[in-house]
Each structure stands twice: as structure tokens, then as C-alpha cells.
């Protein structure tokens with residue numbers, strides 16, 4: 001095939017190279033296709049972080065008004081793509097819907113100066129709730145002739161197929177995920193060349209919130225960690241979440257996950273993040289994985305630190321032996337606890353209650369397993385003022401378990417397409433953050449007020465090691 005493949009890393013912040021780009025690099029490498037990674041995100045960091053322009057760059061596509069330094073950033077972008085030839089291809093992965101503004105920006109600039117092909121893929125193609133070939137945003141991009149091909153899912157198969165066909169492929173391609181994709185085991189020469197672990201030591205990335213002595217190393221390392229998948233999709237169907245709609249639930253054998261960890265360990269890697277939505281979707285496989293991993297850790301002088309997203313379950317359906325295994329495998333946990341009100345939890349489709357949350361935290365505390373980040377939601381459509389006040393239980397709990405909780409993040413509820421919640425709210429898809437409950441009592445302003453109230457109480461408890469500074473962006477999607 002003629003031409004070279006350029007893997008363009010458009011922003012999502014912070015400055016760590018997404019694992020998905022390395023996965024694509026591996027596919028190209030195995031097919032003997034020339035490729036190069038264009039680290040535009042890193043260039044932006046190097047040139048603008050801690051400058052007066054940074055805030056507006058960070059806010060592109062998020063805030064309604066901003067003083068984005070268009071000409072300076074465009075000049076930097078053109079420098080970044082200067083070696084791209086007209087016979088080449090630029091592949092862009094949209095990590096989330098927040099990457100869309102950057103994708104449009106990049107595509108428009110490429111089109112103005114180059115005749116190369118542009119190929120888009122990644123989770124950000126879909127708005128929350130969209131599936132298959134349904135993406136209003138992608139349709140708009142095609143109408144504007146800003147991309148040549150759009151991959152809607154399953155990049156590991158779609159890209160190989162496209163390479164085999166010399167990119168003589170349809171504009172829109174959707175391949176449903178029915179089995180665990182063929183990813184992982186990135187060879188050393190790809191991971192090491194491109195994942196510059198030294199970035200973490202750069203003083204410009206110093207974060208004042210890394211002040212938890214017990215965790216600073218682990219947390220910092222995990223931000224730059226190697227990513228591994230054990231599962232994809234989710235077994236649950238929470239009303240406010242679109243993970244289960246985007247991707248079928250698939251998992252791979254626990255032994256292959258541990259084998260992949262060993263593969264990277266031999267390359268000198270000590271930090272891992274299992275980038276799953278629900279790492280413990282299957283109790284049996286989760287226990288098997290923890291057992292294998294704890295056995296492996298017990299053989300190591302230089303331990304591994306790792307983190308993953310864990311789902312709370314009712315205590316009678318949650319095996320107690322996992323907590324000891326978590327300690328033995330040196331796990332720090334991230335948990336979507338979601339709400340303190342049982343009424344809200346039940347409406348969300350959760351099977352657990354506040355009692356189960358307390359029980360889980362007790363188990364983690366007894367094994368000295370840190371909760372790296374607990375995620376909470378306010379402004380759920382049925383949430384009353386009394387439900388909100390149930391958060392006082394959390395503030396009390398945190399006073400006693402301060403050591404176990406490293407950080408908490410409170411997000412405002414958003415509503416995905418196809419959600420059952422659409423029956424009880426009024427939604428304008430032109431402005432989805434402004435949905436209103438049908439009794440008119442829950443507006444965007446009230447949701448943000450509620451988040452502020454929870455954040456103030458959390459901050460009053462003392463410095464959180466992992467304090468997000470971009471809270472507005474996280475609140476509004």
C-alpha cells in the first residue's frame with residue numbers, strides 16, 4: 001500500500017499518550033505498514049501549559065465562550081503535520097465527545113492544506129446512547145467532507161480489513177463487538193518509544209494535590225500506567241449510563257490478563273490500569289484473576305501498583321475473600337458509588353443500598369485497600385432535596401474513614417439517548433446539559449448548585465489528594 005499512516009493524538013488532557021493509539025500502532029506494525037505518532041496534544045502542553053492561553057485551550061468545546069488563541073494553535077498544528085504527504089492517511093481517535101471540537105479543528109486544518117485521507121474512530125463518535133451506525137455528529141462530518149472514513153466500533157478488525165483492502169472501503173463502517181477484541185501485549189519497541197514515562201518527572205506537571213504520602217507514587221504512576229483490558233462493556237443497565245448500549249459485554253480469560261501483566265513487567269513496567277468499566281462483572285472470573293495476580297505479586301521483589309473501576313454489589317452477592325486478595329495483589333480501587341439515597345440508587349437500577357456501600361468500605365478499610373477515587377452523582381431526575389441531604393451520611397463516613405478514601409469526585413447527572421429517564425424529563429438535544437425534570441424543579445442551575453454543595457462539604461474535610469481542577473468540564477457533558 002502506498003503512503004504512510006499518521007496517528008494523530010488530538011487533545012484529551014492530561015499529557016499522557018492514550019493506550020488506544022499504541023494499540024493501533026501495534027496493528028500497523030504487525031501489518032508492516034509505516035506509521036508515525038503525531039503528538040499534537042503533547043506539543044500543546046509543551047507550548048501552552050501554565051501560560052495565559054491555557055485555560056481557553058483547555059476549554060475548547062466545553063465552555064460556551066472562550067478566547068481560544070486560534071492562530072497560535074493552528075500554527076503549531078501545521079508544524080506538527082508538516083511531513084504528511086498527500087498520499088498518506090491521518091487516523092484520529094476521538095476518546096470522548098469532548099474530543100469532537102478538537103477533531104473538527106484538526107480535520108478542517110488538514111483539509112485546507114493536505115489532500116491525504118482522514119479516518120476517524122473511537123468512542124467519541126457516538127453521543128451518549130447512540131449505537132451502530134447512528135451518530136448525528138459523524139453524519140455532519142461526512143456532509144462537510146471533513147473525513148473520508150469513519151469507524152464506528154471494533155478498531156482491531158476494522159483497521160485490519162481496511163489495510164487489506166488498501167482503504168477501498170465504505171465511508172461508514174460498523175462492526176459489532178461479539179468477542180473480546182484482539183488487543184494487548186504491546187511490544188516493547190512500540191510502548192517504550194512512544195510512552196515517555198519521564199514526563200511524570202517534568203516539573204511543569206507538578207500537582208499540588210499529590211499530597212497523600214501513602215499514595216503519591218501509586219497515583220502518579222497510574223496516570224501514566226500501561227492500560228490493560230480484562231472486560232469490555234457492562235453487565236448492568238444503569239439508567240444514566242450508556243456503557244451497556246455502546247458495547248456488548250465481553251471478557252477474556254483471567255490467565256491471559258496476568259500473562260499480559262507479566263509481559264510488561266519483564267519490560268520494567270510497574271504501574272497498570274485495567275481500563276474496564278466494570279472489572280468485577282463476573283464474580284467467578286474476578287476472583288480467579290485476583291488469585292492469579294496475588295500469586296504473581298507474591299513472587300516479586302519490586303511490587304506492581306494497579307487500579308481499576310469496580311462495581312459495588314449487594315453484600316450477599318459480593319464474595320468476601322476478594323478483599324484479602326485485593327490487598328495481596330496491591331490494588332487501589334476506583335468505585336462508582338453513585339448516590340447515598342436508597343431511593344435514587346433503586347431508580348438508577350442499582351441493586352445495592354447505602355448499607356452495602358458502608359459494608360464495602362469497611363471491608364476495604366480492614367484490608368487497607370485505598371479508594372483512589374469514589375464517584376458520586378447529584379441532580380439525578382428523581383432526586384429530591386431530602387435525597388440530596390442523604391449525602392450527610394457520606395460526610396460522616398469520610399470523617400471516620402479519611403485514610404481509606406483518597407479522593408471523591410462528584411458529577412452532575414447527564415442523560416444518554418435511549419435512556420428510560422427521557423420519559424420523566426424534558427430534553428432539548430440541541431442543549432442536552434439543560435434538561436429539566438417534568439415538574440420543572442430540577443434545572444441545570446439547581447444541579448450545579450447541588451454539586452457545589454457536595455464539593456464544599458468534601459473540601460471542608462481537608463485536602464483531597466486527587467482534586468480535579470476541571471470540575472466544570474466534568475460536571476457538564
Ligand code: SF4
Pocket residue numbers: 234235236237238241242243244277278311336
Ligand atoms: S455499573 Fe457502571 S458502567 Fe455499568 S451500567 Fe452501571 S454505571 Fe454504567
